[in-house]
Amino acid sequence: MTQPDAGGGARRGDTRARALAVALRMFAERGYANTSLREIADRLGVTKAALYFHYRSKDDLLAAILREYVDDLGDLLDDAAHRPASPATCEWLLCELAQQRGRWGSDLLRLIRQNYAEISRLPVVADMRQAHRRLLLALSGPGADLAGRVRAQAALVALEGPVLLPGDDDDEQATRAAALAVALEIVRARP
């Protein structure tokens, strides 16, 4: 799996998009600081300089990945904003979130959680934090107290908890479903 272009598909013109996918995987697996542009370029089958044509810097490459994430999350939050603020909406949001994260795969979440020290230097982090605030607000309701916000936060991390658990050999689908069930439980236990 060391040779370039394991996908075997088209090689010309899609470097920009392929770079995003490859970088995401490598950043998630090996860490942002421990992954050099040279390694990314190698696996991509191009040179470092080619990467610099598409992205102005290494940070820029990381930011591009994260921007996809916040945009997608923002769309979901917009949908949620058009619904009435109710427990039903809250549960609907958790389900949608679980689905969305299933589509994203675990790499993106691991990238964010395990490299947050680097990410927090980037400008995109402001948008990420705002999205997180909106998420908490939607989950806990408009005038929630401290306990309510902590509960919402707990439901959120419960949802992604299993993703961060390394090396358990359970079925991924089943684990995700169990996590969603627990997250729903948490918000339902709200007095």
Added chain:
Amino acid sequence: MTQPDAGGGARRGDTRARALAVALRMFAERGYANTSLREIADRLGVTKAALYFHYRSKDDLLAAILREYVDDLGDLLDDAAHRPASPATCEWLLCELAQQRGRWGSDLLRLIRQNYAEISRLPVVADMRQAHRRLLLALSGPGADLAGRVRAQAALVALEGPVLLPGDDDDEQATRAAALAVALEIVRARP
């Protein structure tokens, strides 16, 4: 706060211990990869070479911090192992864990969570993972199924969830108490 030795205390002979505390704080605040040994030495009031006398490498310094953590956690787990496997023990463990983390402060947890990509290269990570497994086992019970383990994991992350929430201006004590309450709720909801 830029000048060395803000503590104002003894300066000779305790470099090794002070280095641990200073490094912990800086690694947590600025990130492991973004903190150079030169910066640590400066704030410590010594030179880089002095650091290398006490710790063989930057990784070694980080590992020493983490080893304190795993040892302390291991002691707690040993205590738990001497108690009967019951829901009461499980709740007791959660409370002790919350207390212990209060003593450690938020820096250590943030260091681990936000720099896990770097940490996972170190040998100590094996002990950390084992401690985590023991923790999950103690919380979920001996023969727990998938749902039980996910629930235990959720309780764990719920406990540290608020620590990872940046910039909320709530009272730290109250937030910690609320997190513990939610974590207890989660394990109590176990069927």
Added chain:
DNA sequence: GTCTATACCGAGATAGAC
């Protein structure tokens, strides 16, 4: 046990040809 000075290396980034 702590310092000065320096070697060394790999990283990100750029220039300019093709």
Added chain:
DNA sequence: GTCTATCTCGGTATAGAC
């Protein structure tokens, strides 16, 4: 769009005096 070649900088790590 992609290459080769090169630059620069900051990092870790070491040698040896005090």
